[in-house]
Amino acid sequence: MTTCLFCEEVNPIPKVSDQYTQNKINTILDTAEQLLMQRPLYKINMKDIVRETGFSQGGVYKYFSNIEEVWLALARRYELSSNFNGFLEQLFALQLPPKATIKRIFDFLTQEIIKSLDSGFSKLSLEFNAIYASQLEQLQAKQLAHHMEQNEQYGYNYFFEQMTQYISQCEQKGLLKPLQAIPSIILYIQVTLDGIVRNATIERYLPAEYLDPEQYQISNLLESMINNLYIFTMSLLGETDMLAPK
Template identity: 25%
Template sequence: MPKVKPEHAERKKAEIVEAAKRVCNRKPVYEVAMRDIVLESGMSQGGVYKYFANIDEVFVFILNEETLTSSMKEKADAIFQSKETPVKKLDNFLHVIGQHITSSITTDGSIYYELISLYSKDPQRLETVKGQLNEVSNLQYLQTSFAIFLAEQIENGMFKTTMQKEEVLSLIEVYMTGLLHQPDLSLKASDEINVQISKQINVLSTALQKLLAGE
């Protein structure tokens, strides 16, 4: 049997992944099955399974496309290392996350965030793919950096709130998830999406500033 050239294999894998993304943009990721991807790709079942043994391997491939980039790390680090006030750092950081969401919506919609949610709600399933995932994603770095910043500001008394740090982080996560699942958002032009997300980030920032001021 002739050996498959690496470039041919990579091209086929890319085609399958793009088919998977199209399916994920039409239906919730938790409902997506390998059969959906096979049909969408136009390949035979054996052709798809030659490159991906199961749905989790496809999802892991998509998640690994979001590996932490140096530019994102530098942007986040610069905010927290700046001499701005904690409130200004909070606002700047939320807008970085907003920009990241806008970028995600205009490329692959909310697929990445839906996958993160899928695995976070199923620890056993996450454990089975953990070893295949790249160490840190852009989103994970942003979340971790913000959690550390928030804890430090609450501890030193710069932020005052009756809520636990975890509750504040959960509130932000719920809000961000809502941004991603707005009806027909991904169908709008990129500049419209940017304006809409920016306005909604401003609302979140104002609410958090009041919350963390003890109001």
């Protein structure tokens, strides 16, 4: 009698736990993160991931079909490591005056930016956008749509949406008197922060032969620059006395 090798009763296929799967994915992402800190993004491919993890090719491709999926998953992991929702919920619950609330928001952003520089997230974002600019919309739609549907409290978009709502509520209550449209003020904050992060990232990861760390300007002045942005933002929100000479 011939034994059926595919019958579950005779030869059951062992079930892989969710934790096992997550550990494998984390190992792949940890490896990608290490490679990211060592070389430009365009010089890293799936063969490098396979070699550095020590997994078989199938063991990597089981979870990621191409290098773009690895980078998007790593970006998603970075984003989810920041508890934007928890921070804002706790802050708004304190019901502090607008000036104090917004100052804490800028302090939080400062720490998140420093974290993104130290972790390599800012480098990943800068290089990924430069390399895949023509494909970015399609890639993001494919890889991030499902996650964002499940988690609306996601990343900087959510953060600035909440900030916009908070400032609008303060205006309605007469606590702030913006000199410009609130969306324009928020856009100004975003564009300024993007510029700061971009230049700080270039400084941080430019090869040493091109820039001595002692010559860093933006990285060394980052906290001061963001505090200045806070002061100017408050002036746009009607607190014009903050621009007065001390």
